[in-house]
Amino acid sequence: MSWIWGTLMPHPPIIVPDVGRGREREAAVTLDGLNELMKRLKGLAMPDRILLLSPHQSYALGAYAVNRSAMIRGSLLPFGAPSITFDVRTPLTDVDSLTNFLMSADVPVSLVESHDLTHDQGSLVPLYFIEGCYESLPGVILSNPIGLDRAAAFNLGRALAHFDDGKRWALLASGDLSHRLKPSAPAGYSPAGEKLDRTVIDSLSRGDPLTLLEMPIKAVEDAGECGLRSVLTLLGLVSVLKGPIDVLSYEGPFGVGYCNALWANRG
Secondary structure: OOEEEEEEEOOOHHHOHHHHOOHHHHHHHHHHHHHHHHHHHHOOOOOOEEEEEOOOOOOEOOEEEEEOOOEEEEEEHHHOEEEEEEEEEOOHHHHHHHHHHHHHOOOOEEEEOOOEOOOOHHHHHHHHHHHHHHOOOOEEEEEEOOOOOHHHHHHHHHHHHOOOOOOOEEEEEEOOOOOOOOOOOOOOOOHHHHHHHHHHHHHHHHOOOHHHHHOOHHHHHHHOOOOHHHHHHHHHHHHHHOOOOEEEEEEOOOOOOEEEEEEEOOO
16 A cells, blocks of 8 residues: 555744744644654654645645656745755656546646745745654655645545555645634634634544535635645545544644644554
8 A cells, every 4th residue: 555654744934943043942832743743753664755735835726736846946044044955856757647646536636847945834844854754855746735625635635545556655744724823823813713723633633524624614714724725635545544643733832723643554
């Protein structure tokens, strides 16, 4: 079976020590969750490929956007840490086999080309921790599910579960939850934020997407999220492959919800 693990990771640059410069300690629960996540990943087989879902990658309206640039470079320069850089070499043959499979499964896919990773904290922050876990990165395919509606994002995960090319694959679903948990939050405050985050945590813990899929559009919009499609894709994958999703941490120290969660294939 291709998929060995799937994870939800937050992506605030401030949790990277070279960016936070001490303020990362204000997100201690998140850092503890990340440490536990990395510990568990080290206990699993290293994937040959990581499919990374980032809401800050290039996107395509009405489709799942997959970045087919052969080399993608970027750094945390905009966040004050220019020394943290990444060169992501995209395994193009695997992009083609994956996207051809998805299109045959009626998933709308758009191939995009974006060579600059610098403004994509949704990829940069998780890759920082994953690289520290494995000491080097496996092949990474960058993508963005936010062009899909919620049902289509869930169906993307279900389709991915059936993809098997003989390699070990991992799904890294990057996404922050509500951006409106406090009056001091970057997007301001809405009571819808806490409700959305509670629903996400409950859905992950139970492996059940129904409440998230049925949530009114206005409630989702008022919560100001960026990671809901990533969450639903992970839930779709697990709905087919089965097994529990362990929620390792949740908090909202800066008015934005951060969650670490892990599913591991024990089959």
